[in-house]
Amino acid sequence: xxxLTQPHSVSESPGKTASISxxxxxxxxxxxxxQWFQQRPGSAPTTVIYENYQRxxxxxxxxxxxxxxxxxxxxxxxxxxxxxxxxxxxxxSYDSTDHLVFGGGTRLTVL
Amino acid sequence: xxxxLESGGGFVQPGGSLRLSCAASGLTFxxxxxxxxxxxxxxxxxxxxxxxxxxxxxxxxxxxxxxxxISRDSFTKTVYLQLNNLRAEDTxxxxxxxxxxxxxxxxxDLWGQGTLVTVSS
Numbered sequence: 001x002x003x004l005t006q007p008h009s010v011s012e013s014p015g016k017t018a019s020i021s022x023x024x025x026x027x028x029x030x031x032x033x034x035q036w037f038q039q040r041p042g043s044a045p046t047t048v049i050y051e052n053y054q055r056x057x058x059x060x061x062x063x064x065x066x067x068x069x070x071x072x073x074x075x076x077x078x079x080x081x082x083x084x085x086x087x088x089x090x091x092x093s094y095d096s097t098d099h100l101v102f103g104g105g106t107r108l109t110v111l
Numbered sequence: 112x113x114x115x116l117e118s119g120g121g122f123v124q125p126g127g128s129l130r131l132s133c134a135a136s137g138l139t140f141x142x143x144x145x146x147x148x149x150x151x152x153x154x155x156x157x158x159x160x161x162x163x164x165x166x167x168x169x170x171x172x173x174x175x176x177x178x179x180x181i182s183r184d185s186f187t188k189t190v191y192l193q194l195n196n197l198r199a200e201d202t203x204x205x206x207x208x209x210x211x212x213x214x215x216x217x218x219x220d221l222w223g224q225g226t227l228v229t230v231s232s
Contacts, residue, residue, distance in 0.1 A: 035219050037156070044204075044225045045156065050211060050218030090156050098170055098215040100146065100158035
């Protein structure tokens with residue numbers, strides 16, 4: 001099996017752009033879809049990106065997802081940061097037997 | 112409005128059982144694979160179990176295999192998770208999630224609000 005590694009924390013100022021990486025330990029990042037979930041304190045997670053770069057309805061286009069095969073990683077980019085973007089973010093993908101694999105989560109601080 | 116609503120959580124002693132339910136509304140339930148994800152207090156997300164659109168294929172994390180059973184009922188638009196032989200380490204919020212298609216390997220695009228399971232003597 002493989003692991004998805006995320007930075008423990010990311011900090012950025014309001015109005016700036018933050019990027020969170022998700023690196024796959026083995027196998028190609030491009031071989032399975034990657035999702036990104038946002039979890040605000042005390043709330044359930046919500047999907048902000050699914051299938052690498054798709055946004056569910058209601059998610060602003062400030063949120064974008066990408067895949068980089070050269071670094072074997074996925075990235076979530078949030079532009080025009082707002083205080084309400086402060087949350088934990090998790091990446092998720094699948095292994096070869098359709099089991100879901102989650103990253104450890106990244107705490108985004110908007111300061 | 113498309114919505115997933117979990118129920119059935121509660122307090123149970125080690126070795127006990129619970130059945131979690133997830134009722135879907137606002138969507139054609141039979142077209143989508145479904146998954147249960149849990150989150151222990153202060154911890155990250157952990158995949159528990161998945162079921163394809165027809166219920167024909169089910170998948171389990173090693174930590175729950177043989178103790179938990181996932182199933183679905185298209186008439187009531189409900190997915191279930193039967194939890195048996197519960198352990199303290201099963202204590203968590205359990206979330207129901209919807210996939211974007213019939214099979215598991217497509218994206219997760221909707222979450223429920225969760226139901227809390229506490230296992231303690």
